[in-house]
Amino acid sequence: xxxxxxxxxxxxxxxxxxxxxxxxxxxGVSRSKAIKKRTQTLLKEYKEREKTxxxxxxxxxxxxxxxxxxxKMIRRFTLERQQNYGKKNIYNLNEDEELTHxxxxxxxxxxxxxxxxxxxxxxxxxxxxxxxxxxxxxxxxGLLRKKASSGQQDEEEEKPKSRKELIEEMIAKSKQxxxxxxxxxxxxxxxxxxLDNDWKEIQTLIARKTPKSERKDKEVEKPKxxxxxxxxxxxxxxxxxxxxxxxxxxxxxxxxxxxxxxxxEADRLRRMRGIDEQANKKKPSHVSADDLADSFILDKDDRxxxxxxxxxxxxxxxxxxxxxxxxEEGGKEDNENEGESEEESASEDEEDGAADSHxxxxxxxxxxxxxxxxxxxxxxxxSENESQNVKELDPKMEAAKxxxxxxFAVPESYETFKSLLAGRxxxxxxxxxxxxxxxxxxxxxxxxxxxxxxxxxxxxxxIGELATLDIPELRTIDKLVLPLYDLCxxxxxxxxxxxxxxxxxxxxxxxxVIEVKGRATFPGLDMLIxxxxxxxxxxxxxxxxxxxxxxxxxxxxLLTKCRITTLQDVIKGLxxxxxxxEYVSLSRRFVPxxxxxxxxxxxxxxxxxxxxxxxxxxxxxxxxxNSELLLVCDKKDLESWQKQNLPLSIVTRLxxxxxxxxxxxxxxxxxxxxxxxxxxxxxxxxxxxFHEIMHPVRILLTQHVPxxxxxxxxxxxxxxxxxxxxxxxxxxxPLICEKKKPVPLKQYTPKIVxxxxxxxxxxxxxxxxxxxxxIQKHKRELKGAIRExxxxxxxxxxxxxxxxxxxxxxxxxxxxxxxxxxxxxEGEWKAMKRKKGKN
Numbered sequence: 117x118x119x120x121x122x123x124x125x126x127x128x129x130x131x132x133x134x135x136x137x138x139x140x141x142x143x144g145v146s147r148s149k150a151i152k153k154r155t156q157t158l159l160k161e162y163k164e165r166e167k168t169x170x171x172x173x174x175x176x177x178x179x180x181x182x183x184x185x186x187x188k189m190i191r192r193f194t195l196e197r198q199q200n201y202g203k204k205n206i207y208n209l210n211e212d213e214e215l216t217h218x219x220x221x222x223x224x225x226x227x228x229x230x231x232x233x234x235x236x237x238x239x240x241x242x243x244x245x246x247x248x249x250x251x252x253x254x255x256x257x258g259l260l261r262k263k264a265s266s267g268q269q270d271e272e273e274e275k276p277k278s279r280k281e282l283i284e285e286m287i288a289k290s291k292q293x294x295x296x297x298x299x300x301x302x303x304x305x306x307x308x309x310x311l312d313n314d315w316k317e318i319q320t321l322i323a324r325k326t327p328k329s330e331r332k333d334k335e336v337e338k339p340k341x342x343x344x345x346x347x348x349x350x351x352x353x354x355x356x357x358x359x360x361x362x363x364x365x366x367x368x369x370x371x372x373x374x375x376x377x378x379x380x381e382a383d384r385l386r387r388m389r390g391i392d393e394q395a396n397k398k399k400p401s402h403v404s405a406d407d408l409a410d411s412f413i414l415d416k417d418d419r420x421x422x423x424x425x426x427x428x429x430x431x432x433x434x435x436x437x438x439x440x441x442x443x444e445e446g447g448k449e450d451n452e453n454e455g456e457s458e459e460e461s462a463s464e465d466e467e468d469g470a471a472d473s474h475x476x477x478x479x480x481x482x483x484x485x486x487x488x489x490x491x492x493x494x495x496x497x498x499s500e501n502e503s504q505n506v507k508e509l510d511p512k513m514e515a516a517k518x519x520x521x522x523x524f525a526v527p528e529s530y531e532t533f534k535s536l537l538a539g540r541x542x543x544x545x546x547x548x549x550x551x552x553x554x555x556x557x558x559x560x561x562x563x564x565x566x567x568x569x570x571x572x573x574x575x576x577x578x579i580g581e582l583a584t585l586d587i588p589e590l591r592t593i594d595k596l597v598l599p600l601y602d603l604c605x606x607x608x609x610x611x612x613x614x615x616x617x618x619x620x621x622x623x624x625x626x627x628x629v630i631e632v633k634g635r636a637t638f639p640g641l642d643m644l645i646x647x648x649x650x651x652x653x654x655x656x657x658x659x660x661x662x663x664x665x666x667x668x669x670x671x672x673x674l675l676t677k678c679r680i681t682t683l684q685d686v687i688k689g690l691x692x693x694x695x696x697x698e699y700v701s702l703s704r705r706f707v708p709x710x711x712x713x714x715x716x717x718x719x720x721x722x723x724x725x726x727x728x729x730x731x732x733x734x735x736x737x738x739x740x741x742n743s744e745l746l747l748v749c750d751k752k753d754l755e756s757w758q759k760q761n762l763p764l765s766i767v768t769r770l771x772x773x774x775x776x777x778x779x780x781x782x783x784x785x786x787x788x789x790x791x792x793x794x795x796x797x798x799x800x801x802x803x804x805x806f807h808e809i810m811h812p813v814r815i816l817l818t819q820h821v822p823x824x825x826x827x828x829x830x831x832x833x834x835x836x837x838x839x840x841x842x843x844x845x846x847x848x849x850p851l852i853c854e855k856k857k858p859v860p861l862k863q864y865t866p867k868i869v870x871x872x873x874x875x876x877x878x879x880x881x882x883x884x885x886x887x888x889x890x891i892q893k894h895k896r897e898l899k900g901a902i903r904e905x906x907x908x909x910x911x912x913x914x915x916x917x918x919x920x921x922x923x924x925x926x927x928x929x930x931x932x933x934x935x936x937x938x939x940x941x942e943g944e945w946k947a948m949k950r951k952k953g954k955n
Contacts, residue, residue, distance in 0.1 A: 118144070121142065121144040121145075122141070122142060123140070123141040123142075123143055124138060124140055124584065125138055125139055125141060125142075125732045127141070129432075130431060130725065134173075134239065136564075142626070145240050150480075150907065151911070153161055153932070154907075154908065154911050155442075158908055159910065159911075159915060160910070162912060162915065164485050175188075175192065176188065176191055176192050176195060177192075188865075192348060192673060200895045201216065203669070215585070217370070219813060226308070229275070273339075306854075307402065311385075311582050320946075321328075335486055365888055366559060367559035367560075370554065370557035370559050370560055371560065373554045373557075374554060374555055374557065375471060377523050377551060377554060377555055378521040378522070378523055378555075378825070379520040381469055381521055381522035381523045384519055384521065384522060396591065396596070402475065404617070407901065428766075428865055439735040443918075459626065484712040493704070499608075513700065519552075520548065521545060521551075522551060523551065523555045524536070524548060524551050524552045524555055524556075525555075525556070526552055526556050526564070526566075526567035526568060526570070526571055527571070527574065528570075530574050530578075532575055533571070533578065534581075535577060536548060538576065542591070542596075545596070545597075546598070546599065547594060547597075548601040549575070549596075550599065552571065553568065553599070553602065556568060558606070565607070568603060568607065569607050569610035570608065571603065572603040572604070572607060572610055572614060573610075573614045574598070575596065576598065576600065576614055576646075576649075577644065578596070578637075579593050579642075579649070580642035580646065580843065581642075582647070583639060583640070583641045583645045584641065584642050586768065587765070587768070588641055588764070588765050588768065590763070590764060590765055593645060596736050596924055597649060597652060601647065601652065601653060602651070604653045604654075611653060612654070612663045614656075615649075615650055615653070615663050615667075616662065616666060618643075618646055619646075619663075619666045619667055620666075621669055622639060622670060623666075623670050623673070624642055628679070630677060631928040633680045635677075635678075636674075636677045636678045636679070637678055637685075638674060638678045638684075638685050638689070639674070639688075639722075640689040641767060641768070644692070644764065645693055645764075646689065647667055647670075647671060647692070647695055648695060650663060650664065650667045650698055651664075651667075651695065651698055656698070656699045656700075656702070656703070657702035657703045658703075659703075664699070668699060670709065671692050671695060671699075674692055675689060675692060675693075675709040675713045675735075676712075676733075676734060676735065677734075677735065678735060679735045680716070680720070680735050680742060680745065681738060681742055682745075682770075683745065683746075683770060683778065683781065683782065683785075684767050685768065685769055686720075686745065686746065686785055687762060687767055687781075687785065687888075688767065689713055689717070690785060690788055690792070691716070691764065693710055693713060693792055694708075694712065694792070695794065696710045697710070697795055697796070697799065699923055700799070701799070704799060704800070704802070706803065706809075708799060708809075710796065711796065711809060711810070711813070712733040712894055714792055714793055714796070714813070715732065715733075715787070715812055715813055716732055716735070716736030716787055717729065717746065717785070717789045717818065718786070718789060718813070718816050718817070718821065719732050719736060719738075719743070719816070720742065720743055720744060720745045720747070721744050721745075721747055721748075721782070722744075722747065722748035722820055722822075723744065724739065724743060724744060728819075728820075729816075729819060730812035730813075730815050730816050731812065731813040745782075746782045746786055748779045748782050748783055750776075752774075752776075753776050753779035753780065753783075754779075754783070754825070754826065754827055755827065756830075757779070757783045757784075757827055757830075758779050758780075758829070759784065759787055759829050759833075760780070760784055761784075762784055762785065762788060766781070769861075783826075783830065785893070787830055787833050790830075790833040790834055790836075791833060791837070793813060793837045793840075793841070794836055794837040794840045796810075796835070797810065797840040797841050798840060798940075801844045802847070806844055806846050806847070807844070807846060810841050813841065814838075814842070817834065817837065817838050817841070821834065851945070
């Protein structure tokens with residue numbers, strides 16, 4: 117109706133055949149519809165946002181418009197009947213069931229007008245007595261009093277008693293009952309006393325001892341206690357748990373160990389200087405006969421508790437405690453300085469002399485002469501005792517000098533460290549290293565950590581020097597690994613840096629030799645021991661480790677770049693192979709250098725002929741000067757050979773060995789090679805390419821090794837290695853081309869493109885067109901949803917603003933009313949005040 121609310125959507129061009137839907141728009145009408153819809157939905161939800169009580173109508177078909185009201189009612193009635201079906205309506209009194217009470221039907225009991233009381237003897241039953249009503253209800257006149265008997269009906273009715281008389285009568289009755297109870301109690305006590313006296317007189321006549329036989333029978337008849345009762349009694353006698361001391365921290369333990377070692381060192385120094393322990397102990401002062409002991413003070417209570425053990429007094433524990441206390445006191449006195457002990461002994465001698473001189477005030481001249489003689493004798497005795505003590509202390513001083521010191525400082529250089537351990541047995545070296553660690557624990561001082569880190573490097577260098585001796589001290593090295601491990605656990609970073617430095621230098625030296633000579637040689641025994649120590653100090657199963665991985669790479673270079681020219685090289689190479697197996701025992705990492713080296717070792721044990729079916733890899737050569745390095749042709753040496761372990765120290769003694777021993781070592785190397793092949797087969801059996809990896813070794817063992825020429829023990833090792841290789845199952849199936857349907861040839865059919873109307877977006881194919889339509893629809897719906905959300909927020913903002921305005925207006929109105937009422941009160945008060953002033 118309003119032309120200003122009508123919006124006309126004009127078009128630029130009129131197109132024939134196109135129907136227009138929205139030529140004229142009504143924004144006011146659509147806005148009012150939207151507001152009405154939001155008030156019914158969004159506003160209702162906004163007002164009930166903090167309410168949790170929701171009524172859910174669960175009636176059948178309430179919101180189903182397809183069902184008629186009659187059908188709804190019939191269906192609801194049937195559902196209610198189904199729910200109540202099968203239940204016994206025992207509380208419905210309208211049914212024919214007969215209800216009873218104590219066996220009597222309630223219908224018959226209800227018909228009776230009066231209940232018969234069997235206890236009452238009066239003719240009128242069911243009525244309350246006058247006394248009862250008077251006591252509880254205060255009388256009640258003549259209505260509740262008993263009627264007179266038939267003979268006394270003509271007499272006058274008695275007057276009712278007052279309340280006071282009734283209460284007095286009740287009090288008198290209660291007092292009478294109380295007195296009766298007292299008399300009954302007293303008579304009962306007299307009877308019991310009389311009965312007790314009579315029983316005592318009779319008991320002397322009855323009492324007699326039962327014979328032993330009857331007693332034994334009775335004891336036998338006693339039931340044995342159950343297992344449960346026995347366990348309960350044992351639990352009662354068990355010792356209860358006592359609270360234990362708390363676990364001490366590492367710092368506290370280090371301090372205690374340092375204090376202990378310092379005390380022992382002080383004792384050793386005192387014994388080495390010849391100071392007697394008895395001299396430091398206090399001498400008992402002389403006490404005269406006239407001393408009344410007035411100054412006696414009980415320093416501590418020496419009394420002890422009386423205790424028994426197995427029926428005897430327990431005295432041993434007390435003596436042990438006393439001995440411990442004396443030892444502690446002696447240890448405390450030993451820690452004192454020598455000067456203090458000498459001063460104390462001198463002062464004690466003076467005090468003793470003073471006590472002796474003033475002990476008797478009434479002494480005669482004869483006693484003075486005797487005292488002078490006694491002094492001379494004492495001096496003579498003391499000089500003799502001192503000479504005896506010196507003779508006794510000489511062996512003690514020598515023993516103290518030969519003992520190891522208990523405290524050590526960390527050496528600052530390798531020379532001092534080496535001089536500290538020089539000339540010592542292995543046990544003494546271990547003790548020295550242990551005491552250095554305990555006296556210089558990192559928790560005791562700030563600079564101890566850096567000192568002990570240096571100690572690790574010194575110990576590592578010392579082990580390398582022991583390995584490079586003419587006769588390497590392998591047992592000493594084995595024992596020194598334990599303190600090395602302890603230091604590595606304390607300082608892992610410093611230990612890893614030291615090992616990495618050694619590995620870096622060894623690899624650099626090997627590269628320099630290869631550049632100069634073109635070939636490298638195996639390192640010395642010290643480097644091999646360092647590689648072994650690396651596997652003991654650090655985890656070898658990690659995928660990458662800052663110390664183990666460089667050691668791994670260095671060992672692989674040794675097996676590939678070092679030429680095999682002597683028997684020593686073979687032994688060193690086999691030792692590295694053993695280290696490889698130790699390194700990869702957990703990770704099962706494949707090492708190709710290991711397999712190639714074992715293959716080459718078997719190859720150099722065969723007579724010269726061309727290798728068929730396998731290839732030999734560097735550092736081995738198929739034909740050459742050293743291609744028969746492990747070949748043994750002497751039958752006597754073959755027959756006399758026995759399996760023996762190959763120690764590392766044998767590397768330094770090969771030049772001094774005889775030809776027979778050399779042949780035995782060659783055979784031992786070959787046996788070790790068979791054993792390593794067996795271990796490799798067990799280690800790499802899970803690899804899919806196991807058979808391809810071990811194929812050259814299998815060909816070499818089956819076709820080229822002369823088994824019959826070797827001794828029986830060697831044949832056993834050979835058979836076990838070959839059996840281990842052949843018994844493994846393949847873990848893969850060979851590759852086969854997949855069977856597929858033949859792909860048809862492409863046909864050159866024309867591509868038909870649908871031409872759309874001008875101006876519309878054209879797509880290549882039907883899928884592309886559907887995709888573009890879906891994208892356009894999604895954009896349109898997204899814009900519409902954003903628009904609706906924006907309108908919802910605007911509507912809620914308007915509602916919130918209207919609520920705030922209503923609250924503000926109500927508040928203003930109330931404030932205005934309050935101010936008005938206060939103004940009227942103030943006006944009335946002032947008017948009254950003016951009237952009073954006028955009056």
